[in-house]
Amino acid sequence: MTEHPRRPAVAGTFYPADGAELARQLEACFTDPRGPGRLPSRQRSAERRIHAVVVPHAGYVYSGAIAALAYARIAGERPPASVLVLGVDHHGRSRGAALSARPWRTPLGPTPIATDLLGALEVPPLAVDEAAHASEHSIEVQLPFLEYVLPRPSFVPLEVGFAPFPDLVRIADVVRRAVADRDVLMIASTDFSHYVPAATAERLDRRAIDAILAGDARRLYDTVVREEISMCGIAPTTVLLAALDGIPAAWELLRWGHSGEVAPMREVVGYASLVGSAPAPLRPSVK
8 A cells, every 4th residue: 555645736725725724714614604603513423324425625715614514414423434535537537436545634634544445445447546636626625524523534535537327337336335334424525517607506406406315326417417517526426326226315405505605706616515314323334
């Protein structure tokens, strides 16, 4: 395994490069009225029910408060043994599905790799490809939130490129087998409509969100392709939903919003926070 940590690619742009300033901005995301409106509780439930969340990955000024809604829910539960973060391939480098085997550093410190989960995921068509992750931000911006709400988190990054639906299902099949009987929280990192009027973003994004709420990977994929919704994380979100196929999960929309809520703009980017929870407490890992 590569030991030296991956350096942050977007510290100083998407979020502060100074650790203390970053911690303050995270707290501002939680206390923002667009978000939870308060810091996460220090009281945790002894149980964990959240299978997965869908969260945005823009600069914290624009989408951090909406992401914080999901992370506040995570903070209130028993911590998972590990986290799988499925991100976007914005730069076309992943050649399908790229894992990373090195720790990732942020201004808050390094986040280690969950080596057992990584080993279970390193099955074709998934492969370790560090170069694919070098400049990608969609996974990186989730780590400060995880470091803030979880004690000693470990994770596996999985970058998923856009592909035909059957190819994404093959990736999802590997994910499903890897997380079975493991205590894993799954995160899909995505923004929704890009650079359209706010009313258009709300109308189109609602169609994609309805498919997520139904837990229907095929419906989500077909809706986004048919309606030409510029949802950058369609691939990782499709993989997440397909990996949960047949697993009881009730999805809840915590909030949809857009960048124009922060600053006046004629064309906006849409963001949403969603949580998928099990009807009964999830078991700790048996592997």
